[in-house]
Amino acid sequence: MPTHANARSGPNPVSGPVNTADVPADATPQRATARTWGGLAVLALALLLVSVDATVLDLAVPAISADLAPTTPQLLWIIDVYSFVLAGLLITMGTLGDRIGRRRLLLVGAAGFGIASAVAAWAVNPEMLIAARVLQGIAGATLMPATLGLIRSMFADPKQRTLAISVWGAMAGSGAAFGPLLGGWLLEHYWWGSVFLVNLPVMALLVVLGPVLVPESRDPNPGRFDLASAGLSMLALIPIVYAVKELAAHGASAGVLVAAVIGVLAGIAFMRRQRRLAAPLLDLDLFRLPPFRAAVLTNLLSIFALAGVLFFGSQYLQLVLGKAPLEAGLLLIPGTLGSMAGSLGAAWLVARFRPIHALCGALILSAAGAMLFWLLRADPTASVTPFVLGFLLIGAGVGVALTVSADLIVSSAPAERAGNAAAISETALEGGIALGVAVLGSVVMAVFRHGLDLSTVPSANADAARESLGGAVEAARGLPDSAATALLDSAHSAFVTGIHLAATGTTVILLASAYVAYRAAASRSAK
Numbered sequence: 001m002p003t004h005a006n007a008r009s010g011p012n013p014v015s016g017p018v019n020t021a022d023v024p025a026d027a028t029p030q031r032a033t034a035r036t037w038g039g040l041a042v043l044a045l046a047l048l049l050v051s052v053d054a055t056v057l058d059l060a061v062p063a064i065s066a067d068l069a070p071t072t073p074q075l076l077w078i079i080d081v082y083s084f085v086l087a088g089l090l091i092t093m094g095t096l097g098d099r100i101g102r103r104r105l106l107l108v109g110a111a112g113f114g115i116a117s118a119v120a121a122w123a124v125n126p127e128m129l130i131a132a133r134v135l136q137g138i139a140g141a142t143l144m145p146a147t148l149g150l151i152r153s154m155f156a157d158p159k160q161r162t163l164a165i166s167v168w169g170a171m172a173g174s175g176a177a178f179g180p181l182l183g184g185w186l187l188e189h190y191w192w193g194s195v196f197l198v199n200l201p202v203m204a205l206l207v208v209l210g211p212v213l214v215p216e217s218r219d220p221n222p223g224r225f226d227l228a229s230a231g232l233s234m235l236a237l238i239p240i241v242y243a244v245k246e247l248a249a250h251g252a253s254a255g256v257l258v259a260a261v262i263g264v265l266a267g268i269a270f271m272r273r274q275r276r277l278a279a280p281l282l283d284l285d286l287f288r289l290p291p292f293r294a295a296v297l298t299n300l301l302s303i304f305a306l307a308g309v310l311f312f313g314s315q316y317l318q319l320v321l322g323k324a325p326l327e328a329g330l331l332l333i334p335g336t337l338g339s340m341a342g343s344l345g346a347a348w349l350v351a352r353f354r355p356i357h358a359l360c361g362a363l364i365l366s367a368a369g370a371m372l373f374w375l376l377r378a379d380p381t382a383s384v385t386p387f388v389l390g391f392l393l394i395g396a397g398v399g400v401a402l403t404v405s406a407d408l409i410v411s412s413a414p415a416e417r418a419g420n421a422a423a424i425s426e427t428a429l430e431g432g433i434a435l436g437v438a439v440l441g442s443v444v445m446a447v448f449r450h451g452l453d454l455s456t457v458p459s460a461n462a463d464a465a466r467e468s469l470g471g472a473v474e475a476a477r478g479l480p481d482s483a484a485t486a487l488l489d490s491a492h493s494a495f496v497t498g499i500h501l502a503a504t505g506t507t508v509i510l511l512a513s514a515y516v517a518y519r520a521a522a523s524r525s526a527k
Contacts, residue, residue, distance in 0.1 A: 030156045032164075039154060039213035040164050043147045046110060046206045048171040049199050050140045052182060060183055063192040070126035077130050080242075085137025086144070087430040088238035092230040094145035094423020095281050099225055102149045103216040107207055109142030114203035121193035132196075144172075148422035152410040153217035162347045162407050169343035169403035172429070229281035232270035237427070239263035244435055247442060286412075286421060294520035295408035296428050298359060301513040302401040303432035305366055305506045306339070308440030309373075309394055312499055313387065319469045320492045322380050331384055335391030342399025346407075355404050356521035362400035363514035369393025370510065373503035378492035397510075402429075443505060444498035451494030456483035469495050 064070070070078060097105040116139055120132035151168055155161035186194040240263035246256045274280040287293050310332070317328040342362065349358040372390030376382070409425045448469065454462045457475060465475040465487065472491035476484040 032155050032157065032160050035213055036154050038209075039215075040151065040167060042206055042209050042213055043106075043150060044167050044171045045202055046106075046143055047147050047168060049202050050113070050143050051172050060187055060192045060195055063187060064129070067192065068123065068126050068129065070129075074126040074130065078126065078133060081130060082133045082137045082140070083430065083433075084238050084241055085134055086140045087241045087427065088234040089138060089141035090145055090426045090430065091233045091237075091282055091423045093141045094149065094421075094426070096225065097142070097146045097149055098218060101216050101218045102146045102153070103210060103214050105142050106146040106150065106214070107210050109139045109146065110203045110206040110210065112139035113143065114200050114207075117196040117199040117203070121196040123193075144426045145423040148406065148410060148425060150214060150217060152422070154215060158411065159347070159351060161411065162350050162403075165407045165410070166344050166347040166403045169346065169399065169406060170340040172402070224279055226273075226277055226279070226281050229270060229273055229277070232266050232273060233281060236263050236267035236270050239266070241430070244437070244439075282424070286424070289412050290520040291408050292412045292421075294517045295405040295412070296424060298363070298401055298513050298517050299405040299409065299425055300428040300432040300435070301509055302363065302366065302398045302405070303429050304436035304439070305370060305394060305510055306398045307433040307436030308502060308506060309335075309370075309391055311437045311441045312444050312495075312502065313391060315469055316376065316387065316495070316499065317384070319473050320378060320380065320495060321382065321384065323384075331388055332391065334388050335395035338392040338395035339399040342396040342401075343403045344399075346400045346403035349400060350404060350407070354521075355408060356518060359401055359404045359408075360514040360518050362397040362404065363510045363517070364397075366394045366397030366401065367507045367510040367514075369395075369397065370503045370506040374500050376496055376499055378489070378496040380492070440502045440506065443502045444495065447498030447501055448491070448494045451490070451497055453486065453490035456486045465491070 064078065065075060093105065093109075113136060116132050116135035120129055120136065123129035123132055148165070148168060151161065151164050155164045182198070183195050186198065239259040243256045243260040243263060246253070246259070270282075271284070274282050274284050287296075313332065314328055317323045317331055323331065346358065346362075349361075353361075369390045369392065372386050372393065375386035375390075406425050410421050412421075445468070449466055452466060452472065454465060457465050457479065461475040461478065465472040469491055472487060476487045476491075479487060
């Protein structure tokens with residue numbers, strides 16, 4: 001397998017592609033220049049906006065509903081189709097970047113993302129907005145793996161690359177959390193289309209500065225691009241992401257089952273096809289590397305925990321403790337800042353400890369944060385300190401874990417397969433988000449529905465109260481005071497009990513992930 005030093009060979013002019021041919025193993029890695037760090041800044045800002053766009057619409061739904069009058073299914077597609085398309089195309093776009101050039105794909109994606117954002121901002125009907133969100137997902141899928149793949153080739157020195165990936169991780173991890181805050185501020189001052197227009201200047205900056213600051217890199221011997229594999233990867237990932245999101249939001253149904261079956265069967269067909277191809281879309285041999293395999297699993301499970309906390313955390317703050325949306329958002333900021341600090345501090349930790357020790361320590365820290373959620377109470381007057389502190393520890397630990405695991409993923413893969421490795425990392429990230437919401441959300445809601453006391457609720461309101469904590473709160477508003485109090489007490493207690501069980505499961509998963517990662521590192525050292 002190529003060493004870190006082979007990410008470049010000799011001088012790396014900005015205008016020419018990186019030569020990924022082998023160089024002597026004892027060659028000193030080329031240090032990054034000021035121009036290289038400037039390129040990283042442009043890449044990081046673009047990645048931040050792509051991450052923000054996954055959640056920026058959360059607070060714009062009422063305004064969009066009033067202006068465009070979408071049906072309920074159309075509104076769901078407006079919100080979710082971006083992440084569906086993004087997840088489905090990550091592997092395809094990562095491999096395509098290896099073949100045609102990662103910078104070229106990045107610039108095409110940036111231009112496409114800007115155009116799609118402008119179309120979305122001035123959409124005149126729901127169909128136009130849905131189409132624009134699809135285009136945003138396609139363009140976003142080119143940007144995310146391209147940024148990480150380019151970092152792999154731009155930073156040949158392992159220490160500098162870890163620092164660069166720390167910046168990348170801070171942007172990727174914080175974008176989704178900052179989305180609602182940015183959206184809320186823009187909606188207070190402008191119309192709903194402004195949440196899309198904010199993308200335009202950044203994407204324009206990337207298109208202008210990218211050719212100057214970012215070097216081209218590609219696989220010198222890419223082989224033939226397999227369209228059938230690309231189709232199968234989309235057919236596998238999109239239905240599975242759809243199924244887990246629907247399962248979390250509405251529970252099991254025939255449609256969810258059909259989507260899951262289609263996704264699994266397509267995934268099996270995709271894997272079999274990759275084993276037969278001389279130039280596969282997804283290099284399954286990468287998973288034979290223990291550090292790579294453990295890092296991908298850690299990447300998925302760490303974001304799994306963070307996504308689950310964000311899912312039920314905002315509901316706990318608003319619907320149990322009675323915090324206003326803005327106040328709830330502000331209470332989430334310490335955890336978001338903790339995630340950014342963890343990502344940026346990962347480079348310092350890796351410089352002083354073995355990466356596997358930093359990774360396992362981060363997972364244990366997140367597990368400790370999850371256990372603090374056992375201190376959450378159903379009393380609306382309860383202190384927010386256990387939640388804020390728990391989320392802070394989870395955010396900090398996940399920030400370190402995501403950065404170290406991403407570094408291990410791109411560093412353990414050959415340089416010419418950097419885009420493919422980055423796409424796997426991004427797919428694990430998207431899969432972890434979807435699974436975290438689906439699994440932990442389903443656990444919380446199952447306990448909630450089982451523990452909910454509907455004895456004082458009229459049968460006409462029972463289904464709405466059982467649907468969600470928000471439904472129970474809404475149903476209580478139409479009841480007499482005594483009945484409303486009984487329903488709210490029952491709903492709050494059942495929901496918090498569900499959080500306690502989800503916190504236990506999250507703790508076990510994080511500790512198990514730390515064990516698996518440590519064993520993988522130990523087995524590699526023994527060889």
